[in-house]
């Protein structure tokens with residue numbers, strides 16, 4: 180069963196996992212009003228691997244590197260620029276084809292790919308074997324994973340060992356010949372309640388006195404001691420919205436509490452090797468920011484499209500200052516696309532594993548996050564106040580007032596008022612809604628804060644070279660010493 184069906188996926192979630200949302204325990208998340216949407220959003224990924232279109236199927240299904248059996252392409256460890264480019268293409272096509280982000284395997288494999296790199300650097304054959312066996316388990320059963328990296332962290336100015344509670348960072352509390360016991364909580368974990376397996380990676384660099392915090396492993400979601408406390412998403416479309424003919428697509432994040440959870444040794448990828456915790460967190464962040472920038476491209480394309488369409492519906496497409504704003508919008512999107520492609524084209528090799536270029540991946544993520552709010556402002560500006568004050572679908576359908584709306588909410592005569600209304604509502608979702616506010620915060624924090632990206636940009640940039648060149652220019656150093 181190397182490729183599952185959506186039904187097999189949903190059935191696998193009815194496994195006694197402990198999930199809470201809005202204060203209530205959920206027995207079957209697949210039928211829950213909010214969590215069911217997350218399952219369907221992720222489940223759409225299984226439709227892609229079962230697609231009748233051979234181009235789509237060949238993108239999402241790959242031959243197993245040893246046996247040739249069909250496996251999900253997310254389970255191909257990247258070894259070439261082509262593998263990385265395929266990853267970008269899969270993420271982007273999955274959004275285009277399903278309308279959502281079937282984040283079923285991306286973050287988990289970002290963690291696992293980083294674990295492979297670090298096991299290799301540690302020279303630990305046992306960890307390498309554990310990671311490989313786990314990957315085979317994912318491939319064989321076509322499992323959905325989540326990546327649990329972010330710890331709750333308590334007082335941010337204090338290191339893990341100095342915190343008021345010693346498990347503000349997830350840590351090992353016991354070890355035996357069979358395995359380890361871990362305690363702590365991971366937070367904001369995307370699609371966690373709908374994952375089959377949780378992959379844990381340290382959230383930061385650990386020091387010598389923090390070796391119990393340097394821990395990485397994979398564990399089934401229904402393991403005793405694990406509890407998910409989920410964010411309440413928006414639920415189904417309401418009758419007031421214009422989108423009712425399309426499925427709602429949304430993921431749910433959760434706090435995952437690990438209350439003395441036993442992890443067998445064969446599922447452990449790091450335990451105490453604090454010297455390598457930085458490399459693991461850093462390599463995960465690089466893989467994950469590459470995933471992030473890949474999925475941001477189609478997301479911002481849709482938003483840019485709203486600006487273009489609203490400019491046309493409002494009759495302003497040829498107006499000078501509007502075109503100036505559209506140029507800024509296009510430059511934002513295309514810079515992101517160019518940097519995303521460049522990160523795949525210029526990887527850093529760790530043994531035979533291709534890691535996306537860390538400098539470029541971080542630049543792309545920083546570009547996306549630092550300019551996102553200005554990008555939103557441009558769309559709001561072009562669209563007009565109607566994206567804040569628009570009447571809704573029920574108003575449109577009420578015969579008492581329909582004709583007023585049809586008459587007075589028209590824009591350019593080239594387009595129908597109904598199409599303008601639909602585009603106003605689509606634009607409102609992206610720039611003036613609870614959903615858009617959620618995405619503004621997500622942009623800043625998900626995949627790490629901007630300070631984290633700047634740290635990595637500084638670490639990867641040739642600052643010495645810049646300085647040398649300036650000193651040569653200033654006559655402080657002779658020109659021939661420039662390398």
Ligand SMILES: Cc1cc2nc3c(=O)[nH]c(=O)nc-3n(C[C@H](O)[C@H](O)[C@H](O)COP(=O)(O)OP(=O)(O)OC[C@H]3O[C@@H](n4cnc5c(N)ncnc54)[C@H](O)[C@@H]3O)c2cc1C
Nearest residue numbers: 326327328329335336367368369621624625626627628630
């Ligand atoms: C929608 C969403 C989905 C996410 N999905 C996942 C996921 O699937 N898996 C996962 O592991 N994580 C996930 N995250 C977590 C994300 O990586 C974190 O939000 C991010 O790393 C910031 O951490 P924080 O939220 O704890 O903020 P904080 O750490 O509280 O950061 C707040 C600010 O304080 C600064 N700061 C923090 N500590 C220090 C310090 N010691 N010194 C100086 N400045 C500091 C930060 O740079 C930032 O500016 C997700 C987040 C969101 C919003």
